[in-house]
Amino acid sequence: MKIAQRRDDREAHRSVDGQSDAREKSGARRIARPAAPAPSTPRNRRTAPRDGTTSSPSLPAPVAPRPSLKQRFTALRTKLGARLERLRKPATILFRILVVALAIVAAVALFRVVEQHVRTSPAFATSEIELEGASRLTRADVEAAAGIAVGRNVFERSPDEARAALLAHPWIAEAEVRRRLPGRWSIVIRERSAAAILMLEDAWLVDAEGAVFKRAESGDPIDLPVITGIARERFTTDRAFRTRVLLGIVALLSDWRAAGLWRREPIGEIHVEADDALTLRIGDDATEVRLGHGPYRAKLDRLRRVLDELGQRQARPAYVYLDNVRRPDRVTVRVR
Numbered sequence: 001m002k003i004a005q006r007r008d009d010r011e012a013h014r015s016v017d018g019q020s021d022a023r024e025k026s027g028a029r030r031i032a033r034p035a036a037p038a039p040s041t042p043r044n045r046r047t048a049p050r051d052g053t054t055s056s057p058s059l060p061a062p063v064a065p066r067p068s069l070k071q072r073f074t075a076l077r078t079k080l081g082a083r084l085e086r087l088r089k090p091a092t093i094l095f096r097i098l099v100v101a102l103a104i105v106a107a108v109a110l111f112r113v114v115e116q117h118v119r120t121s122p123a124f125a126t127s128e129i130e131l132e133g134a135s136r137l138t139r140a141d142v143e144a145a146a147g148i149a150v151g152r153n154v155f156e157r158s159p160d161e162a163r164a165a166l167l168a169h170p171w172i173a174e175a176e177v178r179r180r181l182p183g184r185w186s187i188v189i190r191e192r193s194a195a196a197i198l199m200l201e202d203a204w205l206v207d208a209e210g211a212v213f214k215r216a217e218s219g220d221p222i223d224l225p226v227i228t229g230i231a232r233e234r235f236t237t238d239r240a241f242r243t244r245v246l247l248g249i250v251a252l253l254s255d256w257r258a259a260g261l262w263r264r265e266p267i268g269e270i271h272v273e274a275d276d277a278l279t280l281r282i283g284d285d286a287t288e289v290r291l292g293h294g295p296y297r298a299k300l301d302r303l304r305r306v307l308d309e310l311g312q313r314q315a316r317p318a319y320v321y322l323d324n325v326r327r328p329d330r331v332t333v334r335v336r
Contacts, residue, residue: 124154127183136191145169154183170214196225200232210246229272252296259300292323302331
């Protein structure tokens with residue numbers, strides 16, 4: 001029986017060894033098979049590191065402890081402080097602008113109050129007006145033109161406003177106005193001097209500087225030379241002609257005075273010919289004097305000698321021609 005038991009034990013060991021050998025062979029066969037390609041990992045999964053090491057599965061993140069109330073208050077205060085620091089510079093600029101605006105408003109309001117006071121205070125009433133240069137215009141005319149009068153407040157008008165109003169008057173060529181506090185004005189004017197009357201469709205006054213300054217009205221001087229022969233359309237459209245003819249006439253009148261003929265032979269008419277030459281009507285008998293073109297001083301000296309010689313003969317010329325271009329020194333005279 002012992003021998004049979006030993007045989008059974010040996011067979012059992014062999015069967016166990018056979019099973020183990022079979023397992024080892026099957027394992028070896030499994031290792032020898034080529035590995036199947038690894039499936040592509042989805043994008044949301046982590047891939048293995050490039051160095052070949054296997055990554056351990058991700059562990060859940062530890063839960064942070066909840067901050068206390070004090071920590072929350074400290075963080076909130078820090079955040080508010082940072083925001084206030086960013087707003088500090090714009091707030092400072094805005095505050096300065098507000099202060100300046102309030103200062104300007106206060107200054108304007110104060111100025112208005114002071115202005116209202118000085119414009120109504122009796123201490124600044126006009127007490128005296130000094131006037132120089134007025135001969136044709138009366139004091140009342142000048143004061144009315146300037147807009148100032150005794151008893152009115154000196155701040156009702158500025159000196160510049162008063163001067164501009166005076167220069168708008170046709171008879172005033174220049175003006176100077178000064179205000180002297182508390183209640184005095186000083187006015188100096190230069191009046192225009194009418195030299196001739198220009199006849200277009202209406203009568204206009206021409207001053208001694210060759211400027212047409214006003215329409216002739218009743219009360220204006222009438223014992224002046226009358227300029228005729230000028231077409232209105234040419235006079236108003238041709239500025240060069242207008243300036244040339246008026247300055248030439250003013251120069252002629254100046255030479256007429258210098259030659260001593262103004263009182264002796266007053267000029268009644270100055271006629272402008274088609275070629276812009278000048279012809280005069282002088283004296284009470286309207287003697288015709290053809291002057292031609294300027295300059296006129298030498299021609300007027302010859303005219304005076306002719307008049308003196310005829311006066312000694314107690315004769316009077318009917319006309320005198322001084323417009324000979326080829327012989328400027330030649331004078332043609334016809335006696336009445």
